[in-house]
Amino acid sequence: MARFLNYFKRLMIVVTVLLNTALAAAVLAQYINPITIWIFSVAGWIFPILFLINFFLLGFWIIVRIKYSLLPLTILFISMPLVRDFVSFGFNKHKPEHAEPEGIRIMSYNVRNFDLYNWTNNERSRKGMISIIKDENPDIACFQEYYTQDTGFYNNTALLRTKAGFKYAHVEINYVLQKKQKWGIATFTNYPIINKGVVKFSTRTKNIAIYTDIVTPSDTFRVFNVHLQSYRLAQKDYNYIDSLQQGKPIDGESNKRIANKIKNAFIVRAEQVLTLTDYISKSPYKVILCGDFNDTPISYTYDQLTKNLSDAFIESGWGIGHTYISPIPLFRIDFILFDPAYSAYDYRCIRKNYSDHYPISTVLRKEK
Numbered sequence: 001m002a003r004f005l006n007y008f009k010r011l012m013i014v015v016t017v018l019l020n021t022a023l024a025a026a027v028l029a030q031y032i033n034p035i036t037i038w039i040f041s042v043a044g045w046i047f048p049i050l051f052l053i054n055f056f057l058l059g060f061w062i063i064v065r066i067k068y069s070l071l072p073l074t075i076l077f078i079s080m081p082l083v084r085d086f087v088s089f090g091f092n093k094h095k096p097e098h099a100e101p102e103g104i105r106i107m108s109y110n111v112r113n114f115d116l117y118n119w120t121n122n123e124r125s126r127k128g129m130i131s132i133i134k135d136e137n138p139d140i141a142c143f144q145e146y147y148t149q150d151t152g153f154y155n156n157t158a159l160l161r162t163k164a165g166f167k168y169a170h171v172e173i174n175y176v177l178q179k180k181q182k183w184g185i186a187t188f189t190n191y192p193i194i195n196k197g198v199v200k201f202s203t204r205t206k207n208i209a210i211y212t213d214i215v216t217p218s219d220t221f222r223v224f225n226v227h228l229q230s231y232r233l234a235q236k237d238y239n240y241i242d243s244l245q246q247g248k249p250i251d252g253e254s255n256k257r258i259a260n261k262i263k264n265a266f267i268v269r270a271e272q273v274l275t276l277t278d279y280i281s282k283s284p285y286k287v288i289l290c291g292d293f294n295d296t297p298i299s300y301t302y303d304q305l306t307k308n309l310s311d312a313f314i315e316s317g318w319g320i321g322h323t324y325i326s327p328i329p330l331f332r333i334d335f336i337l338f339d340p341a342y343s344a345y346d347y348r349c350i351r352k353n354y355s356d357h358y359p360i361s362t363v364l365r366k367e368k
Helices: 002-029 039-045 047-064 066-085 122-136 156-163 235-245 252-281 300-305 312-316
Strands: 087-089 104-110 140-148 168-177 181-189 193-198 208-215 220-227 286-292 318-320 334-338 342-349 360-366
Touching (some): 002 039, 002 047, 002 066, 039 252, 066 087, 104 122, 104 286, 104 334, 122 156, 140 220, 156 168, 168 208, 181 208, 181 220, 220 252, 252 300, 300 334, 312 334, 312 342
Parallel strands (some): 220 286
Antiparallel strands (some): 193 208, 208 220, 342 360
């Protein structure tokens, strides 16, 4: 028995060193361009998981052998400030007296083609999404993975105008099938649009970003609506991941295929971010940036995009901020960022499962 316990303790020392190294790599991920070294980005993606595991390891070593708790204690202390990127306490949840009486409500929502391929329930899902949008009543709404047709039942552009009451729209299509089915990205608003444009990424991709110049009562904004590089996992990739969870054998070829897709996504996304930040820096107006980044706050993507922009969730969110629906509710990959001359209030993440993302919204008000 003593021999087994000694072996187990040595094993736990190795596990502790490896997992704390991974957590340290996650902390560094925001500063390292994936084009240079991409593997740090993987650690950043799973930062919440690594943090929780190391927290339990700290407790384990405090009980078993306190001197071995120094390593997890040190790494957890260093990484602690990053926890607020995932958990917020809503200090700006309500409007203070010195803010403008009226603000503008902004919404971002990856609608996953309005659940088009869920053939038995897509009408219910779309109706639920429209209901959320109508209830939130945003002044500006940014939709990713947008799907529409020019006429008929799937004319979602017309539906959003009539049901949600939007007056103006910027719809950019980047894929057309059979001359009528259209996929892209869209920004809707109740305020006049004076200019529209597309962010031209240097890499060939189905992902897309647009900007829309909108005149509101308080200011003119350039609203960027972005859907950054996806991982492009196919159904066979998901099937393989499910098989691993069921205890089936590891397949080297499948591992290599998925790893290459993940690597490519991090690298392409970094290239897109460099292009996007250049567009943002040249904006003649104050910037609002909404979208599905396909990256968490512990990433090079987020670090670059928040250098001159504030995060609505951090300013006025409450609780765990996950926006992607998964068995582990820790991934915040949808964002509303904005010019620091404004403040965010009443951030909401609407926990309705009509898409694989939750919609988010906030109110922006200019401080007097």
